[in-house]
Amino acid sequence: MIYFDHLVETSSRKSLCSLQIEKLHSMLQKINGSNRFYTKKFDAAGVGTKDIRTIQDLPLLPLTTKAELVQAQKDVLPFGTNTTFPESAYSRFHQTSGTTGTPLRVLDTPESWDWWGRCWGHVLAGAGLTENDRLFVPFSFGPFIGFWAAVEGARQIKTLMIPGGGRDSLQRLSLMKELGATAMCCTPTYALRLAEAAEEADFDMGGITLQKLILAGEPGANVPATKARIEAAWQAKCYDHAGASEVGAHSFECESQPGGTHIIESEFIVEVLNPETLEAVPAGERGELIITNLGRIGYPVIRYRSGDLVRLNQEPCACGRTFARFEGGVLGRADDMVVVRGINIFPSAVENLVRRCEEVEEFRITVSTEREMGNLAIELELNNNSNPDKARNTVEQAVRNDLSLRPEITIVPYGTLPRFEMKAKRFHVKNI
Numbered sequence: 001m002i003y004f005d006h007l008v009e010t011s012s013r014k015s016l017c018s019l020q021i022e023k024l025h026s027m028l029q030k031i032n033g034s035n036r037f038y039t040k041k042f043d044a045a046g047v048g049t050k051d052i053r054t055i056q057d058l059p060l061l062p063l064t065t066k067a068e069l070v071q072a073q074k075d076v077l078p079f080g081t082n083t084t085f086p087e088s089a090y091s092r093f094h095q096t097s098g099t100t101g102t103p104l105r106v107l108d109t110p111e112s113w114d115w116w117g118r119c120w121g122h123v124l125a126g127a128g129l130t131e132n133d134r135l136f137v138p139f140s141f142g143p144f145i146g147f148w149a150a151v152e153g154a155r156q157i158k159t160l161m162i163p164g165g166g167r168d169s170l171q172r173l174s175l176m177k178e179l180g181a182t183a184m185c186c187t188p189t190y191a192l193r194l195a196e197a198a199e200e201a202d203f204d205m206g207g208i209t210l211q212k213l214i215l216a217g218e219p220g221a222n223v224p225a226t227k228a229r230i231e232a233a234w235q236a237k238c239y240d241h242a243g244a245s246e247v248g249a250h251s252f253e254c255e256s257q258p259g260g261t262h263i264i265e266s267e268f269i270v271e272v273l274n275p276e277t278l279e280a281v282p283a284g285e286r287g288e289l290i291i292t293n294l295g296r297i298g299y300p301v302i303r304y305r306s307g308d309l310v311r312l313n314q315e316p317c318a319c320g321r322t323f324a325r326f327e328g329g330v331l332g333r334a335d336d337m338v339v340v341r342g343i344n345i346f347p348s349a350v351e352n353l354v355r356r357c358e359e360v361e362e363f364r365i366t367v368s369t370e371r372e373m374g375n376l377a378i379e380l381e382l383n384n385n386s387n388p389d390k391a392r393n394t395v396e397q398a399v400r401n402d403l404s405l406r407p408e409i410t411i412v413p414y415g416t417l418p419r420f421e422m423k424a425k426r427f428h429v430k431n432i
Contacts (some may be wrong), residue, residue: 001255001319004118004125004157008266009321013314016265016322017055023294024269028052030084030297037072037082038302058269063278063290064304069246070102079105084298094145096245097423106145106245106299113152115267115295119249120153122264126252127212127239129183131158136181136210138164138172138190139421145245146217146422150185153249159183169197176208183212188220188230188238189424195233196361196419199383210234216241218423219348221253222261222329225355240329242308247301248293251326256318260325267295270324271303272312275334283312284327288334307333338367338429340374343405347427353398354378359386360395362417366428377408381417 003009011019028049031038042048045062052060073080079087092108108116129135135154137147154161162179164172173194176184184191191213198205213236215221221230221240230238240261243249250268251261263270271290272281281287289306311327332346339345347365354363362381367374376399382391388411399407 002125002128002130003321004121005266009122009323011266011322013322019266020269020294021053021055023267024052024055024058024292025049027294027297027300031300035082035084035300037069037080038300040081041068055269058271058292058303059280061303064301066104066246066305066307069301070104073105074102079107082299082301083107084300085109090298093143094148094245095143097144103143104246108296109298112296112298113149116149116248117152117156118295119243119264119267120149121156122262123214123241123249123252124150124153124157124159124183126254126262127183127214127237128255129154129157129159129212129214131160133182133212134160134162134180136162136164136172136176136179136184138167138184138186138194140165144422147185149249150214169194170201170203173198173203173205173208176210180209182209183214184210185214185216187217187420187422187424188215188223188226189218189420190422191215191230191238192226192233193419193421195230205234208234210236212237212239214239214241216243219330219332219351222331223348223352223355225352229355229358242326242330244306246299247291247304247306248296250291250293251329253329254317254319254321258317258319258325260313260327261329262317262321262323262325265323268293270312272310275309283314286311286331289326289330307335309334336427338374340367340376340405343403345376345403345405349403350376350378350399351426353402354380354395356398357391357394359383359391361414362419364417364426364428366430368430375408376405377410379410379412379417381412381414384414 032049041062047060089109090107091110092113095103095105220226221238227238240253242251251263253261269292272287273290274281275288289308289310291304292302309331313327314324332348350365359382360380361383364379366377392409
């Protein structure tokens with residue numbers, strides 16, 4: 001079993017809590033009075049940093065929302081007030097993808113960028129990568145933090161990193177084959193797109209020595225049917241990972257693959273709350289992830305409402321780690337749920353049903369409301385030599401059995417639906 005930091009990753013629960021409170025105290029002391037955003041929040045809440053003596057005192061601090069961070073950015077352009085140091089202290093600029101609204105700009109000091117690398121070191125080592133691997137990263141980098149930090153993580157575990165930017169999908173496949181790539185970081189969508197491009201060009205993927213895919217950026221690696229399809233296409237193991245530009249790389253799937261992702265508890269404190277009442281939920285029950293990062297002093301987030309739905313499991317893992325786990329990874333987003341005829345629908349649940357149908361190459365889901373009645377429409381793009389009637393019936397029956405809804409299914413010509421390299425947008429909601 002490969003570890004990034006064996007001593008920390010196998011620490012007792014008591015030792016982990018002691019480490020967390022020590023780092024939290026240090027961070028609060030550094031940002032108090034220096035970070036305008038959090039100094040103002042703490043003063044308004046009437047709480048001082050000295051009031052936080054143990055992890056159990058954490059709920060005394062106010063919650064943070066993305067809307068607050070975005071507003072702080074609008075109030076003081078271009079970077080907002082959640083900065084602890086003068087601008088000259090920062091060396092990295094990134095921003096969120098903007099899929100849920102206004103992009104949020106984030107800054108990192110050299111120290112916090114090193115912290116990002118340590119977090120990604122846990123991610124890559126968790127999948128078993130070592131200095132003997134060759135990691136392919138198939139993106140032309142922009143301001144979205146995406147896999148920038150994966151490059152830093154690869155440096156920290158001394159893995160050879162092969163950049164694949166500035167190339168089309170077929171050229172990337174060829175480069176992976178020529179250089180003997182053993183692992184790849186990308187989105188689940190792009191892993192499937194590369195396999196599709198290979199099939200279209202009759203490219204022999206058998207010559208690629210890939211063994212592991214570390215997938216992030218969207219659900220997929222934790223959606224059973226999607227994960228199974230990717231592993232079948234690549235004949236390689238998939239490993240899930242989750243994080244956010246404003247938070248950090250916070251969880252990863254280990255080699256034991258217990259059906260969830262480990263939280264990097266040496267660098268984050270997590271809480272799970274009912275998204276409506278904001279009360280703590282018992283371990284094993286679904287709730288919203290509230291997260292505090294501990295190593296990003298220059299751009300901290302404290303008790304941040306991530307919007308992600310998770311189930312917490314603190315039982316030790318077969319891999320030997322004592323880091324708690326999110327059962328099933330990130331289950332979905334609280335704001336993604338829609339109600340169709342009284343049924344709660346999450347995009348990942350529909351994706352899992354659609355991906356079970358082997359004939360489906362790509363799909364798009366639209367939830368609409370017409371005359372106060374909800375409608376679930378699914379467009380299916382099929383691979384060659386498929387039976388359209390069979391595919392339509394298979395998906396319709398799966399949705400009816402699992403979700404008690406009868407979807408409106410349309411078969412569209414091959415190549416009709418968009419392809420994505422980064423975050424895919426297959427789920428749409430509209431009112432008529």
